[in-house]
Amino acid sequence: MDLEERVQRLEAIEAIRRLKIAYARVADDGYDGDRISAFFTEDAVWDGGESFGVHRGRAAIKALFDGIPEQISFALHYMVGQTIDVDLAAGSATGHWYLWAPMTINNAATLGAITYDDEYRNVEGTWLASRMRVNIHFITPYEDGWVKTPMLPG
Amino acid sequence: MASLEDRVQLLEDIEAIRRLKIRYARLCDTGYDGGKLAALFTEDAVWDGGKEFGVQNGRGAIGAMFDDMSNDLTFALHYMIGHTIDVDPSGTSAKAHWYLWEPMTYQGRAILNAITYDDEHRKVDGEWLFSRMALTFHFLTPYEDGWVKTRMVTDG
Numbered sequence: 001m002d003l004e005e006r007v008q009r010l011e012a013i014e015a016i017r018r019l020k021i022a023y024a025r026v027a028d029d030g031y032d033g034d035r036i037s038a039f040f041t042e043d044a045v046w047d048g049g050e051s052f053g054v055h056r057g058r059a060a061i062k063a064l065f066d067g068i069p070e071q072i073s074f075a076l077h078y079m080v081g082q083t084i085d086v087d088l089a090a091g092s093a094t095g096h097w098y099l100w101a102p103m104t105i106n107n108a109a110t111l112g113a114i115t116y117d118d119e120y121r122n123v124e125g126t127w128l129a130s131r132m133r134v135n136i137h138f139i140t141p142y143e144d145g146w147v148k149t150p151m152l153p154g
Numbered sequence: 155m156a157s158l159e160d161r162v163q164l165l166e167d168i169e170a171i172r173r174l175k176i177r178y179a180r181l182c183d184t185g186y187d188g189g190k191l192a193a194l195f196t197e198d199a200v201w202d203g204g205k206e207f208g209v210q211n212g213r214g215a216i217g218a219m220f221d222d223m224s225n226d227l228t229f230a231l232h233y234m235i236g237h238t239i240d241v242d243p244s245g246t247s248a249k250a251h252w253y254l255w256e257p258m259t260y261q262g263r264a265i266l267n268a269i270t271y272d273d274e275h276r277k278v279d280g281e282w283l284f285s286r287m288a289l290t291f292h293f294l295t296p297y298e299d300g301w302v303k304t305r306m307v308t309d310g
Contacts, residue, residue, distance in 0.1 A: 007161050014165065021236045025251070074301075076268055076292055078235045078253050100255065102268060102293075102301065109300035142300040 005088060012086045015127045016093055016120055023129070024077035033066035040129045041121055047133045051151070074104035091122035092130075102142075109142035110152065168239045170282045171248055171275055178284070179232035186224045192217030195284045196276055202288040206308050229259035248275040248282070257297075264297035265307060 019039060026035045037058045040046070046055040046064060055064045078100040086093040094117070101112035119131035138146035156164075174194060181191050192213045195201070201210040201219065210216045233255040241248040249272070256267035274286035293301035294308060 003158065007158060007165070010165050011161065014168065018238060021238050024236060024253075025238070074292075076253065076255075076270075078233070078255055080235055102266075104302055107302060109302040142302075 008088055009086050012088065012093065012122075012127065013084045016084050016086070016095060017082055019120070019127050019129065020079050020082065020095065020097060020116075020118070024079045027065075027077050028075055031065045031068040031072070033062035033064075036065045037062035040132075041123060044129055045131045047131065049134060049136065051136055051139075052134060072103055072105050073107070075101055076103075077101050093120040093122075093127070094118065095120065105139075105152065110139060111142055111146070112139045113137040113146070163245065164241055167241045167245065167248065167277075167282070171239050171241075171250060172237055174275070174282050174284070175234050175237065175250070175252060175271075175273070179234045182220075182223075182232050183230055186220045186227070188217035188219070188221030191220045195287075196278060199284055200286045200288075202286065204289060204291065206291055206294070206306065207289070226261050227258060228262075230256055231258070232256050246277045247285075248277075249273065250275065260307075265294060266297055266301075267294045268292040268301070 023036060023039050026032055026039075040058050040061050042058050043056075044058060044061060046061045048054065052064075055061050079097055080100060081098040083096040084093060085095075097116040097118065099112070099114040099116065101114065103110045103112055114137060115135045117131075117133040117135065118129055120127050121130045122128075136151070138150045139152050140146045140149045141152065178191065178194055181187055181194075195213050195216050197213050198211075199213060199216060201216045203209065210219050234252055235255060236253040238251040239248060240250070252271040252273065254267070254269040254271065256269065258265050258267055269292065270290045272286075272288045272290070273284060275282050276285045277283075291306065293305045295301045295304045296307055
C-alpha cells in the first residue's frame with residue numbers, strides 16, 4: 001500500500017471517530033433531531049432492536065431523536081473502545097463501539113451499557129452513518145444495578 | 155489539498171495532544187504532583203474550575219492548587235474519553251473537547267464525577283501544552299445518592 005493510501009486510512013479513521021463523538025455531543029446537548037440526523041445518510045437505518053425499534057431514513061431518525069428528551073432529560077454518552085475498518089476503494093467502513101451512559105430517565109438516575117455495530121459511507125467527502133445497530137447490555141435504575149434489573153420496563 | 159507532510163503532521167499533533175491529556179490524567183491519579191502537572195501548562199495558562207472550584211491563573215497557581223488536592227482527594231481515576239481535537243491551520247494552537255468519568259474518594263467518601271472539558275493548547279518549542287482548561291461539571295455525586303438525588307455534593 002502506498003503512503004498516500006496509508007495516510008488516507010488514518011484520516012478516515014479519525015473522521016469516523018469524530019463523527020461518532022459529534023453524535024454523542026449532540027445527543028448530550030438535548031437530542032436535536034435536525035442536527036443528529038445530519039450525521040446519517042438519507043437512507044440510513046437506526047436499529048434499536050426490540051427496545052427502541054428500527055427507524056429507516058433520515059426523517060424517521062430525526063423524529064425519533066426529537067421525541068427522546070420527553071423521557072431522557074439528561075445523558076452523557078461516553079463513547080469508548082472503537083474498532084474502525086475502512087474500505088477506501090468502496091468509500092465505506094464499519095465500526096464497533098462501547099457506550100457507557102449515565103442518564104436521567106423519567107426523573108430517575110439510570111445507567112446504560114450499550115455496544116454499537118455501525119456502518120458508514122463517504123458521501124461527497126464526508127463520512128456519514130448509514131447504519132447504527134444498538135445492542136443493549138443493560139439499562140438499569142442506578143439504585144438497582146444490572147443483576148437486579150437488567151432492563152427498565154417499558 | 156494539503157501536502158502529505160502537512161496531513162501527517164496534523165495526525166501527529168492530534169495524537170500528541172491526546173497523550174498530553176492522558177498524561178495529565180495519570181499524574182492526577184498518582185498523587186497530583188503539582189510540579190509535574192504545572193509543567194503541562196503554559197506559563198500564562200488558566201485552569202477554570204468554574205464556581206465550584208475557582209479559577210487559577212498561571213503555572214504557579216495551578217501547581218499550588220494541585221499540590222493541595224491530594225489532602226482531601228485520596229483516590230481518583232480519570233477516564234478521559236471521546237476527544238474532539240481541532241488544530242489551528244497555523245499548527246501552533248488547538249482546541250479540544252473531552253468527556254471525563256471519574257470515580258474518586260473525597261474526604262473518605264466514594265464520589266462519582268462527570269465532567270466535560272473545553273481545552274486550549276499552544277505548541278511551545280515543539281511541545282504541546284495546555285494554555286487553558288475549562289471544566290463543566292455535569293454531576294459530582296456521592297456514590298450512594300446518584301445524580302438525581304444529589305447532583306452536586308458541593309451544594310450540600
